[in-house]
Amino acid sequence: GDSVTQMEGPVTLSEEACLTINCTYTATGYPSLFWYVQYPGEGLQLLLKATKADDKGSNKGFEATYRKETTSFHLEKGSVQVSDSAVYFCALSDLNNAGNMLTFGGGTRLMVKP
Amino acid sequence: KAGVTQTPRYLIKTRGQQVTLSCSPISGHRSVSWYQQTPGQGLQFLFEYFSETQRNKGNFPGRFSGRQFSNSRSEMNVSTLELGDSALYLCASSLFGAGSNEKLFFGSGTQLSVL
Numbered sequence: 001g002d003s004v005t006q007m008e009g010p011v012t013l014s015e016e017a018c019l020t021i022n023c024t025y026t027a028t029g030y031p032s033l034f035w036y037v038q039y040p041g042e043g044l045q046l047l048l049k050a051t052k053a054d055d056k057g058s059n060k061g062f063e064a065t066y067r068k069e070t071t072s073f074h075l076e077k078g079s080v081q082v083s084d085s086a087v088y089f090c091a092l093s094d095l096n097n098a099g100n101m102l103t104f105g106g107g108t109r110l111m112v113k114p
Numbered sequence: 115k116a117g118v119t120q121t122p123r124y125l126i127k128t129r130g131q132q133v134t135l136s137c138s139p140i141s142g143h144r145s146v147s148w149y150q151q152t153p154g155q156g157l158q159f160l161f162e163y164f165s166e167t168q169r170n171k172g173n174f175p176g177r178f179s180g181r182q183f184s185n186s187r188s189e190m191n192v193s194t195l196e197l198g199d200s201a202l203y204l205c206a207s208s209l210f211g212a213g214s215n216e217k218l219f220f221g222s223g224t225q226l227s228v229l
Contacts, residue, residue: 036220043118043204043220044157089157101147101170102218104157 002027006090006105013080013112021075021108023064023090031092033057033066033073034102038087047075047088085112116140118207118221126227132193135224139186139207145169146188147218148180151202160203163188164210192226200228 006023013019025031032051036044048057053068062077073090090105119138127133139146147170148160159172163182180190186207192199202225206218 041222043222044206044218045220046217049217091157101159101162101172102149102157103159104149106156 002031002092002094002103004090004092004103004105006088006108008106009087009109011108011110013110015082015112015114016079017112019075019077019080019084019110021088021090021110023073023075023105025071025073025090025092027071027092027094029094031094033064034091034093035062035064035073035075036089036091036104038089038107040086044089080110080112082112082114085110118205118219120203120205120221120224122224123222124225124227126229127195128229129195129197131195132191133195133226134189134191135203135205135226137188137190137205137207137221139188139205140219143207143209143219144186145208145210146182146186147206147208148188148190149204149206150174151204151223152200157204160190195228197228199226201226 003026034049035047037047038044048059050057050066056065064073064075087107087109089107091102121136145164147162149157151157162170166182177193182188202223204223206220208216208218
């Protein structure tokens with residue numbers, strides 16, 4: 001079945017440092033890929049997405065490129081802020097599934113220190 | 115525009131009891147999905163409803179069930195609660211739920227504790 005693997009946290013960075021959170025996937029079909037973010041006490045919010053190979057999703061300074069050859073979708077940001085502290089989830093949705101079934105990675109907690 | 119509303123926010127039950135959680139989607143959204151979030155298993159898909167019909171189901175025992183009403187509001191029920199059912203239950207809504215390009219809007223969740 002489909003699966004998503006992302007690096008374990010927590011990841012602790014100083015403000016303005018560069019961020020990379022690794023994400024790899026296994027899927028039988030042609031999935032769309034997503035990054036969701038969860039702030040303390042809240043539900044998940046879509047951060048960015050990519051629907052086909054070589055697509056780059058971007059939002060709020062975060063970027064991720066859909067790499068079919070390495071089955072990866074790593075999240076990057078050039079300069080993190082304290083407000084970026086949250087848990088980040090990589091997820092996929094397989095086009096073979098009707099409806100909105102997402103398969104999530106285990107989540108990576110990011111802590112940014114001033 | 116109001117977001118996805120889940121009630122109650124917190125719930126404490128004892129083993130063997132049953133529980134019903136409620137989710138009101140964003141107005142106009144017809145698809146409602148449910149996810150279970152635990153520290154050990156992460157986020158796992160429970161089921162999805164669209165126009166009052168269950169369209170997808172995850173790998174959970176029959177104790178977990180749900181339904182959707184004509185106004186798209188959804189409820190999920192867990193019977194004969196076990197300690198391992200303690201989790202944050204998240205609901206997500208979207209307009210049609212078809213295909214993978216549609217954005218899901220998540221509620222803040224119901225934190226269920228089973229004692």
